[in-house]
Amino acid sequence: MAGRLAIVAGSGGLPLRLHEAHPDAYCVTLAGTPHELPEGVVHTHRPERLGELFEDLRDHDVTDVVMAGAMARPKLEPSALDAVTAKVAPALMAAMQQGDDGLLRHVIALFEDRGFTVVGAHELVVGLTVPAGMLCGIAPDSAATLDVEFGLDILSALSPLDLGQATVVAGGLCLGIETLQGTDALLEQAAGTPTHKRPEAPGVLVKLPKRGQDLRVDMPAIGPATIEGARRAGLGGIVIAADRVLVLEREATLAAAREAGLFVQALDV
Structure with a gap:
């Protein structure tokens, strides 16, 4: 500077x-x-x-x-x-x-x-983002991987509309997309999905920037509250974009994910 x-x-x-x-x-x-x-x-x-x-x-x-x-x-x-x-x-x-x-x-x-x-x-602060890899937990199985891929497709399709940066997918079904209300509201919505409409698969939260987004402002972020929301929603894990999503309070966030039995993975996408 x-x-x-x-x-x-x-x-x-x-x-x-x-x-x-x-x-x-x-x-x-x-x-x-x-x-x-x-x-x-x-x-x-x-x-x-x-x-x-x-x-x-x-x-x-x-x-x-x-x-x-x-x-x-x-x-x-x-x-x-x-x-x-x-x-x-x-x-x-x-x-x-x-x-x-x-x-x-x-x-x-x-x-x-x-x-x-x-x-x-x-x-300005070292360590706010993470490289590709498993941050905690066991790598997603084949069913969860399909949910991740569908989540990536959803966000790619929505990107030109400048909507949210996250989606929840379970068993091949979209339980919600992030809009103006933010990720916490998305997870609350997913948690409130009626049991008879909810697939048996735990599901995943997928979060990444929109295509062409200026990452100097409003870079997507996860933190302890995200983990708690994912736990309440009964999800199996969280997938973020490597080097392009902030992991706030990293130690506390990953500790909470381990305690909740959630995997957290960063992908090169």
């Missing part, structure tokens, strides 16, 4: 992990966004005042920006717009009608057009 790093923080544990690895980073968030960073560390900006945000970053010698954690799509109050936000608002509002990847590409461009370099969390 040429200069100072800024962490644009959303919810979840990733912003805290980045702050611990880069304690000198300047931390900002948008008003109304929950975060887990220590009190007094984060500087809050209204989404209607992007000009003030960019100026604040420049005043603190920021050259590189990492966006980490979940953020809701903000509702802009027209009367509060500063000059910069008013100028970009029409295109920004149009981008908000797109999928997550389309919106995030637009947000990246807002920062890059003003001279900031956007970097990915995986570029």
Whole structure:
């Protein structure tokens, strides 16, 4: 990095992990966004005042920006717009009608057009992603492998629509796909599948980026909550894309998977 790093923080544990690895980073968030960073560390900006945000970053010698954690799509109050936000608002509002990847590409461009370099969390913290291989458990059997292959086909077909990054498949049947509600909601949906409609096969969660997705923001992730959701859903395992999915709290995540009897596998896909 040429200069100072800024962490644009959303919810979840990733912003805290980045702050611990880069304690000198300047931390900002948008008003109304929950975060887990220590009190007094984060500087809050209204989404209607992007000009003030960019100026604040420049005043603190920021050259590189990492966006980490979940953020809701903000509702802009027209009367509060500063000059910069008013100028970009029409295109920004149009981008908000797109999928997550389309919106995030637009947000990246807002920062890059003003001279900031956007970097990915995986570029700043070693070990957030994993190479191909079995991370824990026994390799999936032939039935589970077929479910994985079907899951990969589903996500490949959905990728151009810019929907979610995950699906649950059991016994050759799709129990759900990830949408705006996220992976935890997908697993809850799978857990609620009526017994008479549920195949006997345990099933798998398959999670990977969309084709062409900019991995600097919104890289897919799993963590302890994913394991718990998969356990409640009665799944046999989780398959992720090698080097392209974050494994948050890796030791705790894999320990929970072992305790739940789940396999976790990373594939070159």
